[in-house]
Amino acid sequence: MKELLYLEIPTSDIAAVRDWLQQVSLPTTSEVTQQATPDGFRLCFTGTTGAIGTADELSVFTWSLQRTTYLKAFRWTDRPLLQEREILQSLSQQIRARFPHHYPQPPALTSASIFESLHERYPQTVHYFQKMPNGEAHLNRVYWWEQRWREGVQNPQQPKQVIFSADSRPEPALQDQFQDQSQDQYDLIYVGGALGVIHAAVMARLGYRVLLLERLPFGRMNREWNISRAEFQSLIELGLFTAAEFESLIAAEYQDGFHKFFDANNPPQCKAPVLHTPTVLNIAIDAEKLLKLSGEKLRAAGGDIWDETEFLRAEIGSECVTVQTTHLPSQQARQASGRLLVDAMGTASPIAWQLNGGRAFDSVCPTVGAVIDGGFEPGVWDARFGDVLNSHGDISRGRQLIWELFPGRGSELTFYLFHYHQVHPENPGSLLEMYEDFFTILPEYRRCDPEKLIWKKPTFGYIPGHFSIRASDRQVAFDRLIAIGDAASLQSPLVFTGFGSLVRNLPRLTDLLDTALRHDLLQAKHLTQIRAFQSNISVTWLFSKGMMVPTGRFIAPERVNAMLNTFFGILAEQPPELADRFVKDRAGWLPFNRMALQAAWRNPALLLWIWELAGARDLLRWLGSYINFTLSALLSWLLGWLPSFANQIQPWLEPRYPAVWLWLLAQSYALTYGVGQPQSKSAPPQPHLRVKPESPV
Template identity: 35%
Template sequence: MSVTPENSKIEQNRKIDNCAPCAAQAVPIMFSKISPEELARQLEPRYPLTVAALREMEGGLHHLEYILNLQERWQKIARGENPLESEVLLYVDPSRMPPADAEYDLVYCGGVLGLFSAAVLARRGYRVAVFDQRRVGTSHREWNISDDELEKFVEAGLFSREEIEQAVAGRYRSGLISFYAGNIPEPPAELNLGGVLDVAIDLAKLLELARRKFEEAGGVCLDYRAFERVTITRTGPVRGVVEVKDKDGRTERLGARLVVNALGAISPLSLVIQGGQPFDGVCPTVGTTATGFEVGERPRQVNPALGDILVSVAHAQEGRQYIWEGFPGHAGEMTVYLFYYDLVGKDFAAKQSLLDLFEEYFRLLPTYKTPGPALRHLKPVYGYIPARHHRAVASASRRGLVSVGDATSPQSALTFCGFGSQVRNLPRLANLLSFSLDHALLEEKHLRAVGAHQHNLSLAWIFSRFMSPYDAVKRPDDVNRMLNVFCAALDRTGPGLTRRFFQDRFGWLDYNRLVLTTAWRAPRVFPFSYEVLGPAGIKNWISDYLRFSADALLRTLYSKLPPTWTARLEKRLSRLAPALAFKLAAHREEWAASGFFKR
């Protein structure tokens, strides 16, 4: 299929705006020369269920082209076909910097979840601009989070509790984690958790409120601007110029002391910043928001008081362990996801098709939730959520350029991509960006400390590997067996540790207790781990564990100091050695975001 960019097709942009794939903002929108209906006819013989469902959705057939574009782009990335640095990121002598049409302290590339920290910084008095290839702050979907995490909006001074409540689409009594236990020796071990992804948020309302507060504070929203490139001074004072194109193809240049990359993990800019390092894992994800499922408390019925966090209903199929996630929303709506964890590489790329996964989604949906006679799919959701984890990778930042959110390719066993991670780290990100601007700490060695990374999550990648079948043909039940053992171990350790684990807030003692409990209950975890991870994976885990332990020791020692001492130390360092103070502040902010300290 031949595709060409047409920035002037703004109406098609708006039709696609009502879908928010996790990697949406990372991929330039391309439009083909054939109509959506013709494309649907071409794809219908192979994907009859998918095409039929999209036909019933408003603007649904337009998504076919976007899915193909995203799918093609991901497969190129997985094969190692990355963009050239000279195309999107340039470092030049100050005398060769292009002129800017306007000057700001920060320019945000990407205006979905990055809008929250942009709004906080604008309210602190910084000059901030945000641009996006769609309308800034657009996302027509629900996200799930907990009240503890929502409190970070209040802590950051962005929203009041009353304002947050206006965007709450629903609350659940608990969330279910359950893995299929048919024909395996391990008994089922369901977990029902409160305080984990138990609040559904209408992100469109929350983003609209953030946009209003951002603009009231003097922030500038630049809608329907496509990213072209960023140029940064090689020497001297740090300054960047971001080039964008508006819907009519006109170039605008935005000057900034600091450029913030919030474009997502597979944008050309993010790939270049990461130095071409390949991803370690990926989570292809599809789903829909729908109405008309059977409501009740029996298996496969929708209970509005319950959410499904991680659920499997069968052993491995098509060589993958499919996992379901589902959350009731407002007005009888329910958002359902189907996804699986996989490795990344040339041998895997061709099989990681979103259209194939969508066809499986519509075929298998009745095995997860029973459709009623009036079942209606309202809109699709889809994306690739890639991650870098156990290997040392290039910094997600460069001189004058810092990456935030999914652009850093973080990974959690639960929140693979992350509204929750963004919100949990909102005060941390705003505080560190403020410090770096106020003290002109804008070199890569400084900015690499800014972000949502956590030392405890450096170990979480191992759990996603256990959720991918090692030998799906001979042992299709491996994943469910191990996860039932793991859930039983979590249940044995108690609700506190279990909740901390699924909130990405587990500490060193938590982790060791969990590993030892799992090994005690199922000694086969050791040979299984070696089989799945191999010698290189075990070596990486040991390295991650040692770094995690060193950070835990540093945190423990720091916590023993009287608060008055630490306050004086940080104040004095800020005057005498701001770079050292910034490094210490980065550690403290990480510990606070992880729930170990209070600010």
């Protein structure tokens, strides 16, 4: 028996596929008879006899998994059959024509209840959101998030302008609304209260007057956070939390994490054992408790939080930036001014879209999931372990779906379902489609009866990515404005964790921003040096690119799993610390090249697969990233003495030439953090009384 054909058919309606198969017309002769079967059909070749005395036969059958239909064709003998190639080619072409890719738009909200509006299209999603506390509000948030993301992707040439120069006149209605408003004065104004509050609290404790704006009630999260002890240590060293406070924030800590991708349809060289990473994302943080504690520390340091407040626009002048907002419950206008505006609004940031001409991101991970507080049968999952990356099937309706599972507090388990996605106006990526998948296929991933589960809250969002060649190819700053976190596409290309990426780079960002503020170096030419670019991360974007099925394209269903298993199989053979460094964005030039060569040697087809998915243009872009990574690694090796030298001359250089010092400090971090080799400073920035800044040089 030999497998001849394996297709992904992008529809969940397997009955329609089977009905069509049993009526399809194929280019056969009179010696071939077609017989319908419950799962497809058989082609019997009556003119030949097989080895066991039965007629030679092609068997075509279908099955359903992940709300997707799959088809395989097998030949029962070893030798080719008459017209075999023509028959299978015709079958493939007709299937593609009859069942093309379909990228549905969310329905309009036509009634007072979002449940009523979405029930026909997304019945499972509506059903299980109704089981969650505040489910209607959460589903409204999912819908709002998707609509805002789609608007940005589908209108890339016309991003909404929200940043203005102080000379530009606002619309008359806005001018009348804000003209009588007094202005609160701050050093820093953060827009976005999730990742933003962590950085805001750090800066407030350094002595700066900080304002945090948050559209939602402060402390509400639609994602959970996982990190390792070593990574969280940077927040302790910065003085934001004590070791005891960190322990109080831990919801769960598991002993080992697993990485395993479906390989039943992979060739032998693309099968892999389970990769164990016991110190990757093994700490589940109580996100809401973390935000609450960060908010308390921000207020204790003199900062303010305006929650349920929507950012409208900012006017940038030579001396300050003025932010105009609306308090949503009261619809009252309010404005504040500060020395610097920090964009921490995440993927939906209108500031990020405007700064980058409407093309803020190259890729995205639409991510959905839920926190489930019990209801699984004993033995389904051991809370001592985490499932860091897992797939239980091949490409599903143009996406390679990947699961994550992390133990939480008590009996809680946090599930995520996501896929790596190429941003495309016809197919921006849908949270609602993903949620319908999530609730339907969860029992396929982990045995359960969804009706018996205790649904605590949803977790969802768009996690962006930007394919950078060098630090300067993405704009993250303007005069008196800087972006951090997801708004700056600060994330890991492998596990797409914006929280971990921000925490890992927080000492670097804090030191540079503190230096710029102390010396009033707040023009774009200075602020653009304050970024968390890592050349060792930029070179790995081709890895995530290889996990994206281009919009409108069909590729072999097992292709993405085969590539993932090739790389993770090699990591599983390496010392544990190498896999740990790779997943945490700490892999250096030599380990990266060694792994790439091993992968190409083990699976030579890998290069062709990547070419097919990425194309010549992106491969050339990647070559630029690789050259930049190589040069950065070489400079880090040659100039490894520079950070120590910079620390020695700081007392003399900084007060005399602050702009030169900021540049030198940024270069020092680029030689360490920028190649995945962070170095602890002898002492973190210290709280200080802000004095009138010196004139920049």
